[in-house]
Amino acid sequence: MTQIHDNEEMTHQKITVIPGDGIGPEVVNAALQVLEAANVPLTYEFCEAGASVFLKGDPTGVPQATVDSIRQTRIALKGPLETPVGYGEKSANVTLRKQFETFANTRPVTNLPGIITPFSDRNIDLVVVRENVEDLYAGIEYMETPDVAQGLKLMSRQGCEKIIRFAFETARALNKKSVHCATKANIMKLTEGLMKRTFESVNDEYPDIEGHHIIIDNCAHQLVIRPELFDIIVTSNMNGDILSDLTSGLVGGLGVAASSNIGYNAAIFEAVHGSAPDIAGKNLANPTALISASIIMLRHLELFNEATSIEKALYTTLESGQLTGDLAKSNPALGTKEFTNQVIGNLGKSPTQYTSRPYAPVQIKKTLPKYSNTPHKRILAGIDVYFQSQAQAKEIEKIVQSTIVSGPFTLDCIANRGSCVHINDTSDTHPIDLYRIRLLTNDPDAETQIASFLQAFGKIIHWTHLEKLHQFESSKFKSEKGFTSIAGNH
Numbered sequence: 001m002t003q004i005h006d007n008e009e010m011t012h013q014k015i016t017v018i019p020g021d022g023i024g025p026e027v028v029n030a031a032l033q034v035l036e037a038a039n040v041p042l043t044y045e046f047c048e049a050g051a052s053v054f055l056k057g058d059p060t061g062v063p064q065a066t067v068d069s070i071r072q073t074r075i076a077l078k079g080p081l082e083t084p085v086g087y088g089e090k091s092a093n094v095t096l097r098k099q100f101e102t103f104a105n106t107r108p109v110t111n112l113p114g115i116i117t118p119f120s121d122r123n124i125d126l127v128v129v130r131e132n133v134e135d136l137y138a139g140i141e142y143m144e145t146p147d148v149a150q151g152l153k154l155m156s157r158q159g160c161e162k163i164i165r166f167a168f169e170t171a172r173a174l175n176k177k178s179v180h181c182a183t184k185a186n187i188m189k190l191t192e193g194l195m196k197r198t199f200e201s202v203n204d205e206y207p208d209i210e211g212h213h214i215i216i217d218n219c220a221h222q223l224v225i226r227p228e229l230f231d232i233i234v235t236s237n238m239n240g241d242i243l244s245d246l247t248s249g250l251v252g253g254l255g256v257a258a259s260s261n262i263g264y265n266a267a268i269f270e271a272v273h274g275s276a277p278d279i280a281g282k283n284l285a286n287p288t289a290l291i292s293a294s295i296i297m298l299r300h301l302e303l304f305n306e307a308t309s310i311e312k313a314l315y316t317t318l319e320s321g322q323l324t325g326d327l328a329k330s331n332p333a334l335g336t337k338e339f340t341n342q343v344i345g346n347l348g349k350s351p352t353q354y355t356s357r358p359y360a361p362v363q364i365k366k367t368l369p370k371y372s373n374t375p376h377k378r379i380l381a382g383i384d385v386y387f388q389s390q391a392q393a394k395e396i397e398k399i400v401q402s403t404i405v406s407g408p409f410t411l412d413c414i415a416n417r418g419s420c421v422h423i424n425d426t427s428d429t430h431p432i433d434l435y436r437i438r439l440l441t442n443d444p445d446a447e448t449q450i451a452s453f454l455q456a457f458g459k460i461i462h463w464t465h466l467e468k469l470h471q472f473e474s475s476k477f478k479s480e481k482g483f484t485s486i487a488g489n490h
């Protein structure tokens with residue numbers, strides 16, 4: 001492993017380096033060797049995170065010393081971190097992303113010289129811009145009954161606005177003509193719909209860029225059929241996670257895909273791949289992804305010449321067909337160290353085909369988006385109450401009617417997994433033991449009577465949680481003039 005160089009000249013920028021788990025130390029070391037051979041003016045502070053930290057009993061996987069280092073350097077180059085599965089620990093990656101609010105995850109992919117895939121001649125050159133801190137990755141989950149788990153998909157207008165602006169700015173910085181916003185707004189009209197509506201609104205500020213909305217499943221399909229269609233794809237956290245593994249696959253797989261996590265105060269650069277425990281410590285890992293992550297980092301630091309020099313050396317190596325085992329088709333495979341030596345040996349050379357392109361810094365507006373119009377009007381239109389029951393819907397209906405008889409609420413629906421079950425024929429469905437009732441009201445004093453309703457209802461049925469249904473007045477967004485519809489589907 002490369003040693004710490006704290007005593008270098010002041011002109012050298014210090015960055016935090018996290019070797020990580022599994023193949024992490026091998027590929028991080030490879031990237032550092034290339035950076036050093038290219039005389040990049042950086043010094044390194046090595047920090048821990050991941051498996052070794054969990055083993056010491058720290059359930060975050062990220063020690064304070066690592067947080068302090070990144071807070072000071074503002075830049076980290078990181079190897080993959082293992083996430084223990086199902087033991088209550090958080091992902092150290094998610095902890096880092098949240099700690100530094102690195103809201104923008106970018107995953108660029110391009111056809112690489114010498115790497116033959118079914119998509120080699122398709123002129124692929126796109127960036128997936130993934131929202132990085134919200135959505136299902138907030139990890140807010142509950143066991144509603146012993147047999148029913150529920151996760152909260154949390155998306156904010158502010159979060160959507162920040163990532164969408166970042167996507168448009170990325171398009172401008174890379175001189176790209178279009179941004180596709182990929183959502184599942186046709187089904188999740190409020191959460192994914194918020195991203196779509198925000199996209200349509202922010203798009204108006206970027207008349208020089210074409211904005212397109214695309215349903216996420218069609219986006220996955222089009223990426224395989226016509227990947228050359230896309231310049232920038234902006235999407236929510238979970239969708240982006242899956243889509244960016246797909247796009248990595250188009251150009252050679254996880255061994256070559258790099259990513260950046262960008263926030264207002266810190267940026268973390270890494271490979272898309274994980275710790276690959278199956279090949280760890282065997283000199284088999286492809287360091288291309290981590291070397292590419294360091295190239296993206298150099299551009300972020302505006303060390304454009306150094307970035308281009310290393311990129312040319314990497315592409316020259318790939319073009320020569322001297323590849324690691326995950327990619328080698330005909331020539332004997334190189335080990336991690338041997339491949340790294342080839343890249344170092346190719347510094348100063350250019351591949352036969354190299355498209356130089358403009359790399360302007362992405363302009364991040366470091367002011368938080370404002371909240372929607374205030375004061376806005378808020379009207380309680382009803383409540384949704386979730387409860388555990390194995391009774392039939394008709395039986396539940398009788399109980400509900402008996403508890404609301406003298407109050408402000410009327411029964412709108414008894415739902416199971418989002419479908420109304422008390423009026424429809426449900427003989428072919430398999431209800432689970434978590435139901436929801438939707439009670440509506442137009443009584444302005446209904447709010448004060450929620451507690452007494454719950455008290456009466458709770459004596460008969462075990463309720464688990466309640467959602468108030470509000471109508472908000474908002475005129476900021478095109479499709480939200482007047483009042484929005486009541487939150488939630490049946």
Ligand code: NAD
Binds near residue numbers: 027272278286287
């Ligand atoms: P993985 O990416 O580690 O491995 C998937 C497959 O790809 C394996 O066959 C592996 O050998 C291969 N592979 C990955 N990187 C390679 C490389 N550079 N060169 C050659 N082959 C490579 O995915 P996984 O097995 O699902 O995850 C292993 C661990 O990594 C898990 O604990 C997971 O949580 C963690 N992980 C971390 C990150 C991160 O730190 N950003 C990302 C993904 C997964």
